[in-house]
Amino acid sequence: QVQLVESGGGLVQAGGSLRLSCTASGSIFSIYAMGWYRQAPGKQRELVATITNDGTTNYADSVKGRFTISRDYAKNTVYLQMNSLKPEDTAVYYCKAIKLGGGYWGQGTQVTVSS
Numbered sequence: 712q713v714q715l716v717e718s719g720g721g722l723v724q725a726g727g728s729l730r731l732s733c734t735a736s737g738s739i740f741s742i743y744a745m746g747w748y749r750q751a752p753g754k755q756r757e758l759v760a761t762i763t764n765d766g767t768t769n770y771a772d773s774v775k776g777r778f779t780i781s782r783d784y785a786k787n788t789v790y791l792q793m794n795s796l797k798p799e800d801t802a803v804y805y806c807k808a809i810k811l812g813g814g815y816w817g818q819g820t821q822v823t824v825s826s
């Protein structure tokens with residue numbers, strides 16, 4: 712089992728920035744990537760960004776150039792730096808520890824961007 716603890720959400724004005732953090736503990740040897748997903752009201756959960764153990768990153772087109780995913784391997788922590796936030800970025804953001812055939816989810820953190 713892997714446990715994930717997220718932090719860093721909140722309310723911000725459009726154009727502002729937030730940084731999300733997610734710290735993993737437990738059986739992390741099975742994890743080959745970490746990711747951030749989000750779910751807005753009435754919508755399906757969607758991929759925001761992922762980063763593999765070798766540092767390869769992948770972003771949704773909607774956040775490219777504005778969001779940056781990074782990892783601190785010593786702290787077992789993944790970050791999502793979100794700049795130039797837009798109202799359409801409002802959602803619950805979930806951290807995921809990805810393993811073959813599935814993964815583990817964090818509890819989610821609310822990000823609200825006001826116009």
